[in-house]
Amino acid sequence: MFWFVLKKVVRAVAVMLLVTFATFTLMYGNGQGIAREVLGIQATPAAIQAEVVRLGLNQPLIVQYGKWLHGVVTGNLGSSFSTGQAVTSILSSRVPVTLTLVIVTLVLTAVLSVLIGVAAAVYGGWIDRVIQPLSVLGAAIPAFIIAIGLVFAFAIRFRFFPATGYVSPSLSVSGWLSSITLPVLALLVGSIAAAAAQFRGAVLDTLSKDYVRTLRARGIPESRVIFRHVLRNAAGPGLTVLSLQTIALIGGAVIIEQVFALPGIGDLSNTAAQAGDVPVVMGLVLVTAVIVQVVNLLGDLANAAVNPKART
Amino acid sequence: MTGAPGLDLDVDLPAPEPEPQPAARRSVLRRLLANPQGACCLAFLLFVVFIGLASPWLAPVGPNVTNLSAVNAPPFSPHHLLGADGSGRDILSRLMWGTRETLLACVIVLVVSVVLGVTSGLIAGYYRGKFEASASWVSDVIMSLPGIVLLIALYARTGPNIVAAMAVFGLIIAPTYFRLVRSTVVSVRNELYVDAAKVVGLSDFRIVGRHVLTAVRGPVIIQSSFVIAAGIAIEAGVDFLGLGNPAQPSWGSVLQQSFNNIYNNGASVVWPALLISLTILALVLLGNVLRDLLQSSAHGKTLSPRRRRELSQQARQHAASTANAPPAPPKDVVLSIRGLRIGYPDGNGGVREVVHGADLDVRRGQVHGLVGESGSGKSQIAFSALGILPKEALILGGSILLDGKDLLASPKLMEEARGRRIAYVPQEPMSNLDPSFTIGAQLTYGLRAVKNMTKQEAEQKLLGLLARVGINNPERVFRLYPHQISGGMAQRVLICGAVAADPDVIVADEPTTALDVTVQAEVLELLRELDDERGLAMILVTHNLGVVADICDYVSVMKDGLIVERGDVDSLFESPAQAYTQELLSSSRRVELTEV
Numbered sequence: 065m066f067w068f069v070l071k072k073v074v075r076a077v078a079v080m081l082l083v084t085f086a087t088f089t090l091m092y093g094n095g096q097g098i099a100r101e102v103l104g105i106q107a108t109p110a111a112i113q114a115e116v117v118r119l120g121l122n123q124p125l126i127v128q129y130g131k132w133l134h135g136v137v138t139g140n141l142g143s144s145f146s147t148g149q150a151v152t153s154i155l156s157s158r159v160p161v162t163l164t165l166v167i168v169t170l171v172l173t174a175v176l177s178v179l180i181g182v183a184a185a186v187y188g189g190w191i192d193r194v195i196q197p198l199s200v201l202g203a204a205i206p207a208f209i210i211a212i213g214l215v216f217a218f219a220i221r222f223r224f225f226p227a228t229g230y231v232s233p234s235l236s237v238s239g240w241l242s243s244i245t246l247p248v249l250a251l252l253v254g255s256i257a258a259a260a261a262q263f264r265g266a267v268l269d270t271l272s273k274d275y276v277r278t279l280r281a282r283g284i285p286e287s288r289v290i291f292r293h294v295l296r297n298a299a300g301p302g303l304t305v306l307s308l309q310t311i312a313l314i315g316g317a318v319i320i321e322q323v324f325a326l327p328g329i330g331d332l333s334n335t336a337a338q339a340g341d342v343p344v345v346m347g348l349v350l351v352t353a354v355i356v357q358v359v360n361l362l363g364d365l366a367n368a369a370v371n372p373k374a375r376t
Numbered sequence: 377m378t379g380a381p382g383l384d385l386d387v388d389l390p391a392p393e394p395e396p397q398p399a400a401r402r403s404v405l406r407r408l409l410a411n412p413q414g415a416c417c418l419a420f421l422l423f424v425v426f427i428g429l430a431s432p433w434l435a436p437v438g439p440n441v442t443n444l445s446a447v448n449a450p451p452f453s454p455h456h457l458l459g460a461d462g463s464g465r466d467i468l469s470r471l472m473w474g475t476r477e478t479l480l481a482c483v484i485v486l487v488v489s490v491v492l493g494v495t496s497g498l499i500a501g502y503y504r505g506k507f508e509a510s511a512s513w514v515s516d517v518i519m520s521l522p523g524i525v526l527l528i529a530l531y532a533r534t535g536p537n538i539v540a541a542m543a544v545f546g547l548i549i550a551p552t553y554f555r556l557v558r559s560t561v562v563s564v565r566n567e568l569y570v571d572a573a574k575v576v577g578l579s580d581f582r583i584v585g586r587h588v589l590t591a592v593r594g595p596v597i598i599q600s601s602f603v604i605a606a607g608i609a610i611e612a613g614v615d616f617l618g619l620g621n622p623a624q625p626s627w628g629s630v631l632q633q634s635f636n637n638i639y640n641n642g643a644s645v646v647w648p649a650l651l652i653s654l655t656i657l658a659l660v661l662l663g664n665v666l667r668d669l670l671q672s673s674a675h676g677k678t679l680s681p682r683r684r685r686e687l688s689q690q691a692r693q694h695a696a697s698t699a700n701a702p703p704a705p706p707k708d709v710v711l712s713i714r715g716l717r718i719g720y721p722d723g724n725g726g727v728r729e730v731v732h733g734a735d736l737d738v739r740r741g742q743v744h745g746l747v748g749e750s751g752s753g754k755s756q757i758a759f760s761a762l763g764i765l766p767k768e769a770l771i772l773g774g775s776i777l778l779d780g781k782d783l784l785a786s787p788k789l790m791e792e793a794r795g796r797r798i799a800y801v802p803q804e805p806m807s808n809l810d811p812s813f814t815i816g817a818q819l820t821y822g823l824r825a826v827k828n829m830t831k832q833e834a835e836q837k838l839l840g841l842l843a844r845v846g847i848n849n850p851e852r853v854f855r856l857y858p859h860q861i862s863g864g865m866a867q868r869v870l871i872c873g874a875v876a877a878d879p880d881v882i883v884a885d886e887p888t889t890a891l892d893v894t895v896q897a898e899v900l901e902l903l904r905e906l907d908d909e910r911g912l913a914m915i916l917v918t919h920n921l922g923v924v925a926d927i928c929d930y931v932s933v934m935k936d937g938l939i940v941e942r943g944d945v946d947s948l949f950e951s952p953a954q955a956y957t958q959e960l961l962s963s964s965r966r967v968e969l970t971e972v
Contacts, residue, residue: 079517087529094533188767189681204660205653206609208616212635212649216642274807279818281762281802282873283795283826292821296812308519315524319613323635333525334617337532345532352525360520371812372857 065368068375072364076357080350084136087349088129091342095121101340102145136350142343144336151347154332159351161230162321162328165244166313166355169251173313174306177256181263185271186290195260202257207316211250211323218246230326247324251316259309266301270294299370307363311356407669414665417658424655428475437466439473439625448641458647461630462637467644470625471651477615477626478608478655481542485607486600488546493553494596500554501561502584508558515551523548527614536621538611545610549603556599557592564591594670601663605656612652627652680725684770687727691717691773710913711738711761711798711881716774718756718765727770731756732937734774738881738913743904745924745945746917747960748934754917757934758883761915762800763790778881796826799874801884801903805866805891809858815869816854823876841872845902864895868902875906882907882914888923900927921964925949933957 092098099115100107107115116122120131135141141151184192231239270276271294279289318330325331329348336344368375408414427434436455442464446453449460458467496515500508526548527541534540564570564587573583608627614620615628622629631648638645718731731753738744746754759765761776763783775782778797783790802808810818816835823834835854842850845868858866867887874882884903888896904927907914916928924931924945932942933956941954952958 079520082517083521087526090530090533097533200660200664201657204605204657206613206656208613209631209649209653212631212645216638216645220638220642274802274804275810277759277764278800278802278808278870278873279810279822281764281795281800282822283791283877284822285791285825288825293810293812297810311520311522315522318522318524318528319617322617330617333528334619337528337619340532342532345529349525349529352522356520356522373811373859 065375068368069365072361076361080353080357083353084133084346084350085129088132088346089125091346092121092125092128095119098145098340098342132346141347141350144344145341146336146339151343154344155329155347155351158327158329158332161326162314162317162330163355164233165247165251165317165320165326165328166310168244169248169255169313169317170306170310172248172252173255173259173309176252177259177263178302180256180260181265182267182290182295184260184264185267192264195264199257199261202253203261205254206319207250207254208319208323210253211247211320214246214250215323229324230328243324243326247317247320247326250320250323251313254316255309255313258312259305262305263298263302266298266305267294269301270298273297296370300367300374303363303367303370307359310359314352314355404666404669408665411665411669413661414669417662417665420654420658421662424475424651425479427472428479431469431472431476435469435472437469439470440465440623441469448637448644450641451643451647459641459644461633461644462640467630467634467647470630471627471647474626474630477538477620477624478611481538481611482604482607484539484542485546485549485611486604488543489550489553489603490596490600492547493550494557494592496550497554497557498561498584498588498592501558502565502580502588504562511554512558515554518548519551521548523610524613527610528617528619531614531619536619538621538624538626541614541619542607542611545607549606552603553596553599556595560592560595561588564588598663598666598670601659601666605659605663608652608656608659683725687719687770687772691771706737706739708739709737710740710779711915712736712777713757713761714775714777716757716760716776717772718753718760719770719772721768721770727772729772730937731760734934734937734939736915736932736939738915739930740880740913741907741911742930743907743914743916743928745928745931746915746934747919747921747924747931749919749960752934753937754934755885758800758885758915758917761881761883762794762798763787764794764800795822795879796877797879798881798883799877799879801867801871801874801882801887803886803889805863805870806858808870809866811858813857814854815856815858815861819854819869819873819876822873826877838872838876841876842869845869845872845906846898847872864891864899867891867895867899871899871902871906875910875912878910880913882912883917884914885917886919887916889918889920896923897926903927921961933960 095116096112098121099112099119102119103111103115120128123131132142139152141155143150144154147154180195184195229243231243233240276289276294279293280286284293317328318333320326321328321330322334329351333345333348335341336348364374408418436457443455443460443466444464446456446460446466447464448462449456449464451457451459453459456466456468458471460466461470496511500511523545527544530541530544531537567587570583570587573587578586611626612628612631615626616632616635618629618632620626620629627648631645631652634641634644634648713734713736716731716734716736717729719727719729722728734753734757736744736746736757746757748754756765756769759769760771761783765771771784774784776784778789778793781789783793809815813821816838819838820831820834823829823838824831827834829837839850839854842853847853847865847868853861853865853869861869867890871887882903887903888899891899900923903914903916906912916923918924928945930943931945931948932939933948933954934940935956941948941952941957948957949961952961
């Protein structure tokens with residue numbers, strides 16, 4: 065078990081290094097361009113050259129990356145080109161917003177899509193026939209379109225929920241709840257539709273296995289065959305679905321935040337990208353890579369817990 | 377996996393079925409047009425493409441023409457069919473011009489992802505080895521990236537550049553093709569015709585071109601439809617964030633401008649939102665229709681629930697009318713099957729009967745062999761005695777009498793008999809143990825489900841039985857998982873599970889077919905011993921006459937869903953009455969002779 069976890073952690077770190085190095089190369093590949101962006105179009109070539117040296121952009125790329133990596137370990141991601149604020153402090157105010165959005169949606173997705181997927185697979189019949197087209201519809205329409213529809217319907221027409229803005233749960237729990245209800249709902253539609261379809265497939269797949277027939281033949285009641293044996297075996301593929309769904313949710317949240325004016329990483333990355341604020345963009349790439357790898361790692365560990373064959 | 381908001385790309389596509397015949401493939405387009413859903417989607421998409429290509433001639437005005445008198449014009453106002461935006465630009469014209477941007481995005485995404493994904497998938501699947509391993513790793517890494525975040529990061533360097541952004545997205549989405557193509561090629565590669573082509577001396581290039589590409593084409597076309605949908609979603613998303621080119625209208629930027637203006641002209645949001653949603657939906661539905669057409673096994677053969685009810689009702693009535701005068705089975709008969717008829721949906725709303733009225737008596741202490749070639753219906757009879765036929769199977773008539781009571785008469789009787797009085801020994805030992813539980817856990821759970829026992833009592837009994845069925849270290853095996861034991865051992869475990877509840881009847885479905893020859897004899901011996909020890913009645917389904925000769929007392933010969941001959945093993949082997957039995961016997965003798 066120790067080696068299993070170690071192997072997965074090493075793999076996750078390798079992926080993070082690869083991703084951050086690739087983005088770093090892309091971001092810092094053109095030092096002159098960055099300096100020009102920072103100083104504005106009127107800057108003289110001499111001023112740009114001075115800025116390049118001041119920001120350390122004249123050093124070889126690998127050295128710059130090494131310094132950045134050293135900063136990652138020591139908790140210093142540099143400071144924003146536009147505001148001069150430390151990147152870590154900017155991130156610490158933005159990341160929790162997106163993360164709550166993603167986590168709340170993920171938990172709801174896990175619960176609801178398991179229920180729906182299992183019901184569709186086990187009962188079949190009309191439940192399945194209603195759920196199938198709905199899941200195609202739900203998974204096809206982009207979350208930001210659903211978000212716009214929700215804003216239009218609930219926030220502008222009926223004014224049930226605030227259209228925009230975010231209330232921290234430390235200020236007001238009910239305010240927080242009503243500020244994230246619509247964003248979560250917008251993400252939830254597609255995420256449940258996609259995950260439920262996959263869960264349905266996983267359960268159907270398990271139901272067709274030989275050992276399920278043998279368990280039934282042994283006289284175990286159907287409900288117990290499903291809850292003890294089928295769900296346990298369908299859990300592995302289900303966890304994979306959820307970890308992939310998390311990645312999709314982060315992507316969805318980034319755009320959704322724009323619709324609801326939520327001060328999360330979506331809004332931040334948008335502003336930073338448009339301002340050419342490279343340190344902030346790098347920080348964001350790092351944060352998302354870490355979140356994704358942590359989610360994958362948790363998925364792998366949970367998979368190992370339910371599936372004895374995966375423990376190697 | 378891609379950051380495409382809410383769009384599921386079906387990352388775990390099952391290994392595709394073999395391609396349909398060329399004749400069938402030629403008419404795919406015709407079949408697509410004959411399908412109302414497919415035809416509608418295709419027509420809509422062609423319309424969108426046409427609008428995009430023809431916008432310079434069709435659009436009422438240029439994309440950036442402003443008309444200050446029409447600022448925030450509502451829909452259906454003169455000159456502005458869909459209204460005008462906050463700067464007085466015609467929304468219809470902007471959407472038409474924006475379609476070009478979307479088309480461009482689709483082409484780039486598709487070209488980049490197909491070139492990268494399909495090529496790498498072909499190489500990885502055909503040559504395997506190191507390339508496959510590293511390509512799979514890279515593909516896993518790419519799939520774990522949130523695409524939109526990378527696209528935003530990219531913008532910080534390139535500014536608004538749709539070509540670069542969509543090329544990067546093509547790279548991000550390429551793994552879906554890679555995985556699909558690789559698994560298809562791996563399955564085709566082992567086909568006999570590919571071997572044959574190699575033997576004939578065709579070059580790898582020719583083989584891939586001729587045989588592998590044809591197999592890959594269908595799945596790739598289906599997947600493309602989903603990839604284009606994802607491309608449209610991501611392009612609209614990026615433009616909606618304001619990362620598009622402000623001079624160039626696009627669906628996403630029209631949506632963004634309308635949304636920012638939602639309090640002044642709410643209706644204007646509807647058009648771009650509708651256009652984006654409908655186009656994506658049309659692509660996804662088209663993909664689903666294509667999947668059904670190209671992979672015909674994807675849609676199951678099912679009957680309507682009403683038709684199922686009708687048929688089983690008929691069967692019940694039929695059984696009730698004949699049950700009045702069943703030929704009373706002899707005293708020592710435990711299980712008696714009378715006039716059993718089983719059918720499956722034929723896919724056209726009808727039912728194909730596979731067992732046509734089988735009669736079978738099994739006596740205490742007797743091993744009753746049920747022989748026949750594969751597809752003769754013998755396993756169907758075995759499954760029906762346990763009530764474990766596949767979900768789509770239909771019992772069309774007859775009865776299964778256990779001590780004179782018809783198990784088919786009520787599900788309750790069947791439930792009481794299954795596992796308690798009739799037990800099952802399956803064919804494939806390795807796939808018949810639940811991989812997620814230890815041997816001990818699943819045996820104990822199964823036993824306690826049917827017997828009122830404490831956990832300790834059940835474990836004691838099972839450990840004793842495991843020793844009885846020939847497992848040397850029962851305590852150790854108890855703690856192992858199924859993948860940690862051998863096939864022979866697994867079959868002994870399954871036999872132990874079957875006899876643990878002290879049943880009267882055992883239904884063994886080809887119990888030795890999947891085992892090594894040396895183990896086969898031991899398992900047969902064990903079954904025979906258990907049968908004698910416990911006075912069990914056993915139905916032994918097999919296609920192997922050697923097995924029948926070894927351990928059966930009585931044998932029924934099946935052909936095409938009918939029992940054609942029955943009798944004592946000795947007399948039947950001595951003087952088979954039916955031509956089919958003679959044929960079966962002589963062919964098995966021939967096999968024995970050639971083997972010697």
